Amino acid sequence: MTDALDLQRLRGLAVSETGVLFDPASGNTFTMNRVATSILHALQRGLAPDRVCDVLKEEYEINPQTLERDMREFLDRLKTLGLT
Amino acid sequence: MTGLNSGDNLAPGCPVIRSLKQERAFQGDLIGLSYDALEAGLYVDGLVNDAYLLPYPSQGLEPLKTRLVSVHAASRFDVLIPNLDSELLSFIRLAPLLSERGIRFCLPTEDQLMARAKTALPDLADRCGVRVPKTLPVFDRAAAARGIKGVGYPLVVKGVFCEAYVAYSVDQALGYFDLIAARWGLPVLLQEHVTGTEFDLAAVGDGAGGMVGGVAMLKQSLSEKGKAWSGVTVNDKALFRLADRVLDALPWKGPLEFEALKAKHNDRWYLLEINPRFPAWIYLATAAGQNLPFACFRLALGETVKPMRKYRTGVRFVRYAQDLICDQAEFNSLSSSGSITREVSIERAI
Secondary structure (H helix, E strand, O other): OOOOOOHHHHHOOEEOOOOEEEOOOOOOEEEOOHHHHHHHHHHHOOOOHHHHHHHHHHHOOOOHHHHHHHHHHHHHHHHHOOOO | OOOOOOHHHOOOHHHHHHHHHHOOOOOOOOEEEEOOOOOHHHOOOOOOOEEEEOOOHHHOHHHHHHHHHHHHHHHOOOEOOOOOHHHHHHHHHHHHHHHOOOOEOOOOOHHHHHHOOOOOHHHHHHHHOOEOOOEEEEOOHHHHHHHHHHHOOOEEEEEOOOOEEEEOOHHHHHHHHHHHHHHHOOOEEEEEOOOEEEEEEEEEEEOOOOEEEEEEEEEEEEOOOOOEEEEEEEOOHHHHHHHHHHHHHOOOEEEEEEEEEEEOOOOOEEEEEEEOOOOOOHHHHHHHOOOHHHHHHHHHOOOOOOOOOOOOOOOEEEOOOOOOOOOHHHHHHHHHHOEEEOOOOOOOOO
16 A cells, blocks of 8 residues: 555554554654544554455545555555554 | 752752762762852752852852862761852862862863863764864954855854844844953854754763763754753654764763754755753753762762663653742851751752
8 A cells, every 4th residue: 555664653643542653753642533443453453454444444434545545645644654 | 969940940969969869879968059049940840959159150169169168078978969050160179189188079170071062062073973064253343244144044043051032034133242241251162053943962081982861852842042842752763873973072970962953955964063061951861760860979989881772752741830939037147158058858859
């Protein structure tokens, strides 16, 4: 779906249950909604993005195309912010 | 311990003491050394046992030596940790003589102190292979006017010890030149203004080119004087590599602080300054898991300190100022005889 993710970098991000993401390298803090938090937790567990979509389809009532689009946007956002 | 002033320009002395008191293995008494009877740390309940006034560094080495010998005779302290830039050269020069009397330090050499000075930093950076913003020291107004055009806009006008201002025009830059020259003397530094995110790294050098410990911090808010008023611990490997390269070229012994910037336009690191003592935010390092003041204290005693590698990121601090009600009798004692002697029960700060 996207370029290879830096799993070590992702696993270094601190994510709270309430969706606050702290990047220990830059000191920047971000807030995420529930879906984004679920995505990031799944990526940190080592799941590939395609597999994450499969898991989320079971968890949320969501149009698969919408989910894939949202996933791509989220991954692009992580990349833009230097988080992967 | 020196550097006990507080307020909006907190010196490191009080946070260094706070770090030492937090360490269960630290069993010593704490003596406050100050240049001013109104330094807040002298009056904080339970912070220092005794306190003594010192002559200003500008009065020369002999008065300072005489006073320290006298204070040592009265209080028998073992280790002296200087926390102010302006006094370091004096203590470095007096250290050999004072160590014969049993006063120990954890300090760099005079050459090393000079090598990290703002005027010498570009040369040091060259040796280490690290980047610094283009810097031009100027010694008079005419040279400043010429130099400003070479550096370009915006530029930073800096004093060798203190103060830095961003200027966007020649008139503004020359105004800052006049201000800084009047306050701090010459040279004044004209520096390329690199936009990016500033980080600080507090460390203790082991004297052999290595780092006993180090903690990095991102400033999140600043006081009016540009000091960190809140911050959070971070860990960027590139910043530590920069510090390692500097220490390898400059085998520093004792505390220091790297001020560095990650440039916005190219994501590269620039070394801005090396401060030759603990920063005022040093207690954050202790709270994050590396008690650097205690490490420095142990090094001063000649102990071998195992390097500390880990600390918690995401530890935040916010500074606050509080009015302290001072004992008039203590102020009178300090003002008249230059000392306070008290019984203090040392409570462990958490």
